[in-house]
Structure formats: structure tokens, C-alpha cells
Amino acid sequence: MLVSRGRNPNAAEVISxxxxxxxxxxxxxxxxxLLLLVRLGNYIPIPGIDRVAFKQFTDGATDLIGFLDIFTGGGISTLGIFALGILPFxxxxxxxxLLTAALPQLEDLQKNEGEAGxxxxxxxxxxVALGWGLLQSIVFATILRQYALEGISDTVFIVQTALALVTGSMVVMWISxxxxxxGIGQGASLVIFLNIVSSLPRTLSATIEAAQTGERATVLGIIVLVLVFLVTIVGIIFVQEGARRIPIVSAKRQIGGTGVLPSRQSYLPxxxxxxxxxxxIFASALIFLPFTIANLTKNEWLARISSALNPSATNPWPxxxxxxxxxxxxxxxxxxxxVNPADMATNLKRGGVAIPGVRPGSATANYLSGVQNRLTLLGGLFLGSVAIIPAAVERATQVQTFRGLGATSLLILVGVAIDTAxxxxxxxISQRYEGLVRQ
Structure with missing residues (x-):
């Protein structure tokens, strides 16, 4: 077996x-x-729907439907039983x-109860996913009611459609x-990754066709948009891998009667x-919450909000x-x-480790908190810029073949790929060291 001790495994070692x-x-x-099973579930049809009429609706739909269709792997356009996918979860x-940050009982479960908590x-x-999935299923079934086949009562149609959708969503949650x-990787993220990847062939085919049949301005727009996406991917990789290395020093320790363990220098990433x-991912799911509630309650105020938050609205700034x-x-x-700076400072103090020039205890916690806040600000500004700048370029170049597949999807694809790798x-690495122990 090819082994590269002391560093990350190379491609040859991983394949071996x-x-x-x-x-x-x-x-x-x-x-x-299991990911193949998720894809197959999108093509198991929900019964009782006039698919010709619904296809006419989706063909002329806005970017909102296209965006949701990407995150569900085409489940909405195909009306499969996995149409809701992982979104309720x-x-x-x-x-x-959000409740964990607001309720002390849940916070105690997460921080102090260990694995049981x-x-x-x-x-x-x-x-909560079951309840939320049932709510979304009822809303979706109510919207689909106008496309129901003749001879099916509204009540029967809504009940059977909602049950099929919520059941499919729970199966996807279990698979994840x-x-x-x-398996390998984080299940929910991999399901979203698969759904986005499944839309790439259709998107690339539409883009190539537009480049072949379009005018020169269209071709130039596609080239500019592709270059922006490539630069975005490089930036995503740098930010995902970027870290601030804070130097730390461990104190000298007495071993036995005469031995002394020398101080060591390391870093805290x-x-x-x-x-x-x-x-x-959370922002993408939450931004469509007014759309779901507006369709359920028929509230005009929420309907105006959801209309303003539509990616394809005339004014994209809201x-x-x-x-x-x-x-x-x-x-x-x-x-x-x-990241909890107070816990990190406590653990450093207990281990006899300190940051040069910073007193142990609360001073270390304040220092780490300040560094983390600045890093989070930079990372958040980058993520926000990545999410909206390529979309603005897409609107400026009038290249609409991507239909929702933008920097948001790229960020998820690159991030999930890095985490899984x-x-x-x-x-x-764990198998490498197990082999060394056996030797």
C-alpha cells in the first residue's frame, strides 16, 4: 500500500x-x-395529477420554481414522491x-448532556421536520389542486397528495x-449536492444551445458568466480552507523526580x-418561508413580501x-x-497552554472572541458577495439558461465536496495508523 506518513494522503493512497x-x-x-435511491424516488409519480397542464405551468414559471427545483433535484417539475426532498429537515x-440559542433547556442538552443530549x-x-413537512405538503397539495384529474374530490386529492409528499420527505431524511x-460525508449536505449535480447536464445543454443559436452578445455573456463562476470557485476554495493560526505555547512540566518536559510551540486554528x-443552505431555505406561509394563509401582506423576495422580480434589491x-x-x-471562546480558554488554561502576550482565563476568551468575530465578519461578507454578485452578472448579461443555478449552488457543491474529501x-489516516499499531 502507498503510504505518505506525516502528511495528508495523496490520491494514489486514497484509491489504494x-x-x-x-x-x-x-x-x-x-x-x-442510498443517493441513487434518492434519485429514483423523484421519478415515482404522485397519483391523480394532470402532468401536461402542470408542465405548461413550470415551463413558464419564474426563477423561484427553478431555484426550488434545483434543491429538490427536479422533484417539483417531475412531481415525484420525493418532491420536497430534504427541505423540511x-x-x-x-x-x-434558533430555539437552542433561545431556550436554556435545549442549550443545556446540547452543551452539557454529551451524546445523549x-x-x-x-x-x-x-x-419538527415531520410537522413542518406535513405543513409544506398540505400547502403544496393545495397549490396542485387545480391540476388534479377529473373525478377526484378536492379533499381526497389534498389528503393523498400531502401523505405521499410528507412520507417521501421522511424517507429522504432517514436516508440522509x-x-x-x-456512509461517507454528511447525509443532508450530500443529498443537496446530488440534487444540484443532477441539474447540471440540463443546464449545460441549454447554455450550449443558447451559445450556438444566439447572437454574439449572448456568447460574450456566457463567456463572462463562466469566467465569473470559475473565479468564484477559486475564491470559495480559499475561504473554505482559510484559517487564522494563533500561536500557543505549553508550559514546562516536571516528570517524575528529575525529568522535565520542555515547553512546546504550536498553533490554534x-x-x-x-x-x-x-x-x-439555511438562508436559502429560510428566504422562501414567506412564500410558504403566504400560500397557506392567503395573507396579502405576506404575498407582497414573497413577491418582493422573488429572485426574478423586477427590482432584485430586496x-x-x-x-x-x-x-x-x-x-x-x-x-x-x-466555536465557544470561553470553553477554549478554559481548556487551554487547564492544559497549561497560553497564547503569547495574553493572560490566561477571561483575557484569552476575550481575545479569541474578538478574533473569531473578525473572521466571521470577513467570511460572512464573502459568502454574501458570492451569493449575489454572480446573480447580478447573470441578470446583466441576460443569460437565463442557468435558471437558479448560481453561486449559491456552486458554494454548496464546492463546500460539500471539500468536507466529504x-x-x-x-x-x-486512521487506517494508516491502525496499520502501524498492528506492526
């Missing part, structure tokens, strides 16, 4: 482990098989994380959890984007600014959940 290590191979095959995760929160998230536990892709603010807010919120590398 994939063929020789049964554990890694089974995890990868389990992940691929994502919305439930947002609700639980996290399992309890996960169970509550599933119940199985992937997280027994604080990521530039601590939340990864989650802030933009959507762009709201999306930007949500991404920035979720960046701070998620960073506060993943790191998990594979971590597994390979």
Missing part, C-alpha cells in the same frame, strides 16, 4: 485504500446506493438551532441519517468560515439584500454554535 480496505469500500458503496434544523435534540428535530452514520456551507443579511446573520449564529482523508 478504496480497493483494499473493505470498511471504506462498504461506506462508499452504501453512500452511492433543513427547515427543522434551522428552527431547532445530542441524540435527544436529533429526535426533536425529526418530530443513514448516510451520515454508515480558527477557520475563516466556521459555518462552512450551512449559513447559505431579495439580494435580504439574502445577504440572512447569510451574514447565520454565519455569526453558526460560528457561535461551533476531508472525511475520506481522515478515514484513510
Amino acid at each position: 485504500q478504496l480497493f483494499t480496505n473493505a470498511g471504506l469500500r462498504n461506506r462508499v458503496l452504501t453512500t452511492l446506493g 433543513i427547515n427543522a434544523s434551522i428552527i431547532l438551532q 445530542r441524540r435527544k435534540i436529533a429526535q426533536i428535530t425529526r418530530y 441519517e443513514v448516510i451520515t452514520e454508515r 480558527l477557520k475563516l468560515n466556521a459555518g462552512g456551507v450551512m449559513p447559505i 431579495y439580494a439584500l435580504t439574502f445577504f443579511a440572512l447569510i451574514l446573520g447565520f454565519s455569526y449564529f453558526y460560528a457561535s454554535l461551533t 476531508k472525511q475520506v482523508q481522515t478515514y484513510v
Whole structure:
């Protein structure tokens, strides 16, 4: 086996482990098989719907439908039983994380109850996802009622459609959890990754066709947009991998009667984007909340808000600014959940480790908090810019073939790919050291 000790495994070592290590191979095959099952579920049709009439509606639909269709892997346009996909679970995760920050009982479960507390929160998230999925299913079924086949009463149609949709959503949620536990990567993120990737062939085909049949301005617009996307991908990689390395020094320690363990210098990495892709996923899911509630309540005020937040609206600034603010807010919120400066300062003090020039205890906590806030601000501003600038370029170039596939999708694709690759590398490294122990 090709082994690169002391550094991250290279591609040759990963491929070698994939063929020789049964554990890694089974995890990868389990992940691929379950993701294939998610794709097949999108093509199991919901009964009782006039699909010709609905296709005419989606063909002339706005970017809002296109954006949602990307995140559900085409489930909305095909009207499969997995049409809602992982969105109810994502919305439930947002609700639980907001409640965790607001309710001391949930915060205690997350921070002080260990694995048992996290399992309890996960169970509550599933119940919230079920309730939220049922609500979304009823709203979606009510919208689809005008496309029901003749001879089916409205009540029967709404009940059977809502049950099919919420059941499919719960199956997708279960599949994502199985992937997280027994596969490779984070299940919910991989499901979204798969849904976005599944729309790429159709998008690229439409773009190539537009370039072949369009005018010179259209071709130039496509070239400019592709260049912007490439620059965006490079920027995403740098920000996802970027970190501030804070130097730390451990004190000398007495070993036994005469031995002394010398002081050691190391560093404490604080990521530039601590939340990864989650802030933009949460913001993407939350920005369509007024649309769902407006369709359920028929409230004119909420209908005007959802119309203003439509990505294809005549005035795009309300959507762009709201999306930007949500991404920035979720960046701070998620960073506060993943990085706790007070706990880090306490652990450093207990371990006899200090930051040069900073007193242990509260001074260290304040220093780390200030550094983390500045890093989160930079990361959040970048995420927000990535989300809205390519969309503005797309509008300026009049290239509409991407239909919702923008920098948001690129950020999710790159972020999930990096996180999954790191998990594979971590597994390979663990197998490498297990082999050394056996030797």
C-alpha cells in the first residue's frame, strides 16, 4: 500500500485504500446506493395529477420554481414522491438551532448532556421536520389542486397528495441519517449536492444551445458568466480552507523526580468560515418561508413580501439584500454554535497552554472572541458577495439558461465536496495508523 506518513494522503493512497480496505469500500458503496435511491424516488409519480397542464405551468414559471427545483433535484417539475426532498429537515434544523440559542433547556442538552443530549435534540428535530413537512405538503397539495384529474374530490386529492409528499420527505431524511452514520460525508449536505449535480447536464445543454443559436452578445455573456463562476470557485476554495493560526505555547512540566518536559510551540486554528456551507443552505431555505406561509394563509401582506423576495422580480434589491443579511446573520449564529471562546480558554488554561502576550482565563476568551468575530465578519461578507454578485452578472448579461443555478449552488457543491474529501482523508489516516499499531 502507498503510504505518505506525516502528511495528508495523496490520491494514489486514497484509491489504494478504496480497493483494499473493505470498511471504506462498504461506506462508499452504501453512500452511492442510498443517493441513487434518492434519485429514483423523484421519478415515482404522485397519483391523480394532470402532468401536461402542470408542465405548461413550470415551463413558464419564474426563477423561484427553478431555484426550488434545483434543491429538490427536479422533484417539483417531475412531481415525484420525493418532491420536497430534504427541505423540511433543513427547515427543522434551522428552527431547532434558533430555539437552542433561545431556550436554556435545549442549550443545556446540547452543551452539557454529551451524546445523549445530542441524540435527544436529533429526535426533536425529526418530530419538527415531520410537522413542518406535513405543513409544506398540505400547502403544496393545495397549490396542485387545480391540476388534479377529473373525478377526484378536492379533499381526497389534498389528503393523498400531502401523505405521499410528507412520507417521501421522511424517507429522504432517514436516508440522509443513514448516510451520515454508515456512509461517507454528511447525509443532508450530500443529498443537496446530488440534487444540484443532477441539474447540471440540463443546464449545460441549454447554455450550449443558447451559445450556438444566439447572437454574439449572448456568447460574450456566457463567456463572462463562466469566467465569473470559475473565479468564484477559486475564491470559495480559499475561504473554505482559510484559517487564522494563533500561536500557543505549553508550559514546562516536571516528570517524575528529575525529568522535565520542555515547553512546546504550536498553533490554534480558527477557520475563516466556521459555518462552512450551512449559513447559505439555511438562508436559502429560510428566504422562501414567506412564500410558504403566504400560500397557506392567503395573507396579502405576506404575498407582497414573497413577491418582493422573488429572485426574478423586477427590482432584485430586496431579495439580494435580504439574502445577504440572512447569510451574514447565520454565519455569526453558526460560528457561535461551533466555536465557544470561553470553553477554549478554559481548556487551554487547564492544559497549561497560553497564547503569547495574553493572560490566561477571561483575557484569552476575550481575545479569541474578538478574533473569531473578525473572521466571521470577513467570511460572512464573502459568502454574501458570492451569493449575489454572480446573480447580478447573470441578470446583466441576460443569460437565463442557468435558471437558479448560481453561486449559491456552486458554494454548496464546492463546500460539500471539500468536507466529504476531508472525511475520506481522515478515514484513510486512521487506517494508516491502525496499520502501524498492528506492526
